[in-house]
Amino acid sequence: MSEPHFAAVDWGTSRLRIWLMSHDGTKLAERRSDEGMAKLTQAGYESVLEGHLDAMGAPEVLPVVVCGMAGSRQGWQEARYLTIPASLNDIVSRAVQVTGTRRDIRILPGLAQRDQARPDVMRGEETQLLGGLTESEPIGLACLPGTHSKWARFTNGHISGFSSHMTGELFGLLATQSILRHAVGAGGDFDPANADFVDAVRESFHHAAEMPRMLFSLRASQLLFDRSQIDCYARLSGLLIGGEIAGAELEFGTSDTVHLIASGKLAGLYQSAFAALDKTIHMVDADQAVVAGLVIAARRFWPIADQQAHFGTMKA
Amino acid sequence: MSEPHFAAVDWGTSRLRIWLMSHDGTKLAERRSDEGMAKLTQAGYESVLEGHLDAMGAPEVLPVVVCGMAGSRQGWQEARYLTIPASLNDIVSRAVQVTGTRRDIRILPGLAQRDQARPDVMRGEETQLLGGLTESEPIGLACLPGTHSKWARFTNGHISGFSSHMTGELFGLLATQSILRHAVGAGGDFDPANADFVDAVRESFHHAAEMPRMLFSLRASQLLFDRSQIDCYARLSGLLIGGEIAGAELEFGTSDTVHLIASGKLAGLYQSAFAALDKTIHMVDADQAVVAGLVIAARRFWPIADQQAHFGTMKA
Numbered sequence: 001m002s003e004p005h006f007a008a009v010d011w012g013t014s015r016l017r018i019w020l021m022s023h024d025g026t027k028l029a030e031r032r033s034d035e036g037m038a039k040l041t042q043a044g045y046e047s048v049l050e051g052h053l054d055a056m057g058a059p060e061v062l063p064v065v066v067c068g069m070a071g072s073r074q075g076w077q078e079a080r081y082l083t084i085p086a087s088l089n090d091i092v093s094r095a096v097q098v099t100g101t102r103r104d105i106r107i108l109p110g111l112a113q114r115d116q117a118r119p120d121v122m123r124g125e126e127t128q129l130l131g132g133l134t135e136s137e138p139i140g141l142a143c144l145p146g147t148h149s150k151w152a153r154f155t156n157g158h159i160s161g162f163s164s165h166m167t168g169e170l171f172g173l174l175a176t177q178s179i180l181r182h183a184v185g186a187g188g189d190f191d192p193a194n195a196d197f198v199d200a201v202r203e204s205f206h207h208a209a210e211m212p213r214m215l216f217s218l219r220a221s222q223l224l225f226d227r228s229q230i231d232c233y234a235r236l237s238g239l240l241i242g243g244e245i246a247g248a249e250l251e252f253g254t255s256d257t258v259h260l261i262a263s264g265k266l267a268g269l270y271q272s273a274f275a276a277l278d279k280t281i282h283m284v285d286a287d288q289a290v291v292a293g294l295v296i297a298a299r300r301f302w303p304i305a306d307q308q309a310h311f312g313t314m315k316a
Numbered sequence: 317m318s319e320p321h322f323a324a325v326d327w328g329t330s331r332l333r334i335w336l337m338s339h340d341g342t343k344l345a346e347r348r349s350d351e352g353m354a355k356l357t358q359a360g361y362e363s364v365l366e367g368h369l370d371a372m373g374a375p376e377v378l379p380v381v382v383c384g385m386a387g388s389r390q391g392w393q394e395a396r397y398l399t400i401p402a403s404l405n406d407i408v409s410r411a412v413q414v415t416g417t418r419r420d421i422r423i424l425p426g427l428a429q430r431d432q433a434r435p436d437v438m439r440g441e442e443t444q445l446l447g448g449l450t451e452s453e454p455i456g457l458a459c460l461p462g463t464h465s466k467w468a469r470f471t472n473g474h475i476s477g478f479s480s481h482m483t484g485e486l487f488g489l490l491a492t493q494s495i496l497r498h499a500v501g502a503g504g505d506f507d508p509a510n511a512d513f514v515d516a517v518r519e520s521f522h523h524a525a526e527m528p529r530m531l532f533s534l535r536a537s538q539l540l541f542d543r544s545q546i547d548c549y550a551r552l553s554g555l556l557i558g559g560e561i562a563g564a565e566l567e568f569g570t571s572d573t574v575h576l577i578a579s580g581k582l583a584g585l586y587q588s589a590f591a592a593l594d595k596t597i598h599m600v601d602a603d604q605a606v607v608a609g610l611v612i613a614a615r616r617f618w619p620i621a622d623q624q625a626h627f628g629t630m631k632a
Contacts, residue, residue, distance in 0.1 A: 118529075120532070163529045163533075164533075169495065210566055210567060212482060213567065216479075220437045224430055224435045225430075250525050
């Protein structure tokens with residue numbers, strides 16, 4: 001394979017992904033592991049990272065750029081939150097270099113909204129925004145679904161506001177720990193076009209303040225009408241996602257186009273949800289976006305003059 | 317003590333309460349236990365009940381009236397839901413007698429709202445409504461806070477609609493199982509007049525559709541502003557209760573007076589919440605209401621002509 005130029009790392013609470021990247025922005029190798037922050041102590045990060053780099057045959061001097069929870073106070077080394085409003089480019093300039101390691105390792109900071117009325121934080125998603133949005137986009141709204149979904153308003157590469165919604169975590173708790181577990185059973189895959197999902201998105205979006213009441217009705221509908229577990233499961237998902245979209249619109253106003261930065265199953269569900277609400281989206285793959293963001297950072301940290309044109313093609 | 321006339325039993329999912337009642341509606345003895353439905357199989361109910369009655373010195377022929385989850389399909393013997401709209405008096409006439417027991421044991425049914433658009437069920441709260449509302453009340457709204465809070469609209473002793481809100485269960489899950497557990501810590505008692513609680517009730521009530529977003533801000537406010545855990549705990553409670561009240565008002569409309577049927581800490585919190593929203597309540601003690609409802613039923617099952625006047629004083 002061609003010689004790697006740097007390693008890119010997305011180090012979250014529950015998982016770790018590492019890519020060896022060539023100077024032209026090509027992924028040369030990839031490893032995934034469940035060695036997220038939740039499983040590590042501060043002392044463990046370097047050996048975990050070195051173990052993976054070694055297994056991937058990375059040169060000893062290869063520099064590394066990291067985003068995600070590894071930069072939190074409870075992580076490897078704190079990369080203090082960048083306060084918004086902020087330019088996405090500032091994320092790169094405010095990176096911290098890990099001390100006491102033989103390699104050059106930089107961790108990108110998260111973003112903080114230091115507003116007493118609506119405090120919020122993100123770590124990791126800022127790198128998806130950096131890689132997933134084009135600077136020429138004048139004004140827009142981005143939706144990044146997940147355990148704690150993020151919504152961000154941006155203007156010409158600046159983030160002016162954002163909020164977090166506990167959609168994914170609520171779904172997991174309600175489906176497995178609450179009385180609704182009897183209604184949804186073990187769950188399972190359902191088609192994003194599932195009518196129960198789509199109807200629930202619409203109901204919840206249009207009556208968001210009543211969403212909490214709609215949750216218990218899942219249990220009741222099973223007791224009274226023998227509704228199937230998979231339909232209840234789809235409906236639970238739809239209620240939470242519809243409520244999230246309604247809440248974000250109330251906060252940020254409607255947007256002509258929402259930039260949906262998502263991957264895998266969540267991408268399909270949110271695409272279906274936005275379609276059910278007749279909303280236009282611009283789809284951005286979240287996995288590609290995080291790598292693109294790390295590439296933008298690496299290009300600034302370790303520039304190779306004649307490769308800029310190549311890196312530039314990453315965002316196309 | 318005077319001779320008991322019957323035993324009254326509130327048998328819920330997690331707890332069991334038994335009272336020996338005199339013919340004039342006086343509590344002669346009381347026992348509480350955690351032998352709720354969740355811990356029992358169908359075969360276990362009779363021996364648990366007999367054990368407690370024996371320990372209380374109840375005569376072998378004493379009849380027993382039961383409300384709550386013991387009447388569910390997974391309970392002792394099913395007392396099928398009474399479909400609303402229904403008169404509270406119908407709860408008594410639709411009671412079922414447990415078969416195969418030496419005593420006369422009657423179980424009161426729950427209520428079902430068999431509406432495909434808003435299915436709902438209750439078991440146990442119908443007996444609190446029976447005992448806690450006066451028949452002369454022309455029209456009103458009752459709030460019964462709990463793990464699954466119930467709101468019911470009534471007119472002259474008829475229930476025309478109700479809904480369940482998972483407020484208590486959500487609070488427990490979020491405070492102990494979610495990321496918010498870091499923000500609220502072990503929680504603890506707080507004054508119902510706590511400013512964080514009251515402010516959160518108002519914010520959530522007036523912006524109920526944004527309540528899910530406000531939840532994550534608890535975590536962020538602790539990270540960014542070092543907000544204390546007990547304040548976050550009070551705020552979490554206020555957000556959920558304010559959202560519940562907003563949702564109920566959207567469903568049932570505003571009411572001049574809400575009949576708050578509650579006991580203990582929840583009574584204090586909901587009283588404070590309603591006061592923060594400038595809403596008038598009529599307070600009814602939930603523990604007294606459930607006993608009063610069981611007394612009304614017992615009076616119909618096992619009448620003593622000359623005692624009616626005495627029982628009548630229970631509701632004053």
